[in-house]
Amino acid sequence: MGVKRTIFTALAAVALLGTGVSLVNAPTAQAAAVATTQGRAYIHYVKGYSIAVWTTPTADRQLTGKTIKDGSQVTYVDKTTGADGHVWYKLADNQWISGQYAVSQVIPQTSGTLLINEHPAFGVPVFDSPNADQLGTGRILKGGQQLPFVDAQFGFDGHVWYKLGNNEWVNSQFAGIIFDNGKGTSEPIRIKYTPGYSIAVWNSPLINQQPTAKKLKHGTVWKTFKMVEYNNTYWYNLGGNQWINGKYTEFAN
CATH class of the missing domain: 2.30.30 (SH3 type barrels.)
Known part of the structure; x- marks a missing residue:
């Protein structure tokens, strides 16, 4: 089943010229991660072996007696952080598996x-x-x-x-997937890296990308034009051939 994700507002209100990008004032930060609680998971364990299914992700969990083989695919309906600090996926009532042995996949949108x-x-x-x-x-x-x-x-x-x-x-x-809502507004993002350091700006989100001469400092806030998602990794466009990796950002709503 396809899982809809919340998509950030795209397209900046002003055009960016040359290699410059628009710097805006930084309001209170919010997490840029987009939450999804349903999807598919690929069991990644030891070839020929299986992982256990548990009754709950809490410390008092019990074995259900069910197992799932390495290489299998499962659908989960919820996820949470367990008592051990790891992500746990709910397959059904009283059926949970540890995210230590499962690679999550989601469908951002179906068209x-x-x-x-x-x-x-x-x-x-x-x-x-x-x-x-x-x-x-x-x-x-x-x-x-x-x-x-x-x-x-x-x-x-x-x-x-x-x-x-x-x-x-x-x-x-x-x-x-290219996310671009065609509106004349943008949602600014804040660079979240290491204080005193900067992240690279790339000429493309594609595999053959090259770094530009521009770098963005930790804590600065920028307007964005659109976003591209590859396998749950997001790339934000700052205008023209200027892209940054979303893992170093947060929404600055």
Whole structure:
């Protein structure tokens, strides 16, 4: 089941010229992380072995007697931090697994625009389905290409696959969603790194990206134009060919 995520407000109110970006006053900070409590998880343990399913993530948890094999995919309906400090995923009533042995996957949205994330010298193949018996269609997508998708679902490999059209699917490992609401407002973000240090500004969110000469200091606040999501990692556009990694930011609402 696709899980909708809260998407930040995009498009800055003013245009950025050249390599400059708009600096704004810094109000009270809020967490920039977007919370999701439902999704799919891929069991990553030891080949040939299984993990236990527990009754609760609390300290008094008990074994249910159920196990899940390494390499399996499961759907979770909730998640929380357990008594051990790790994330725990709820599969059903009184059925929890430790996030120590599960890689979470979520579907940000089921339609929109994709940005193909691959080196321009290479291509991304399109397949006829996201299933294990998939076949290549012969269509190849170029790095940097933008195109619409009309559906999304989990594939046989545990990754999200995007549907481009009838019998045309592309793996999310090579495609990111562009979030751009087309409005003339922006939500500023604050650089959250190490006091006294700066983060790099990149010319692209793509795999062949290069750093620009610009750096942004910890604690400064900037307007953004749009955002691209790749496998739960967010890249924010500051205007033109200027991008920063969202893991070093927080919303400055």
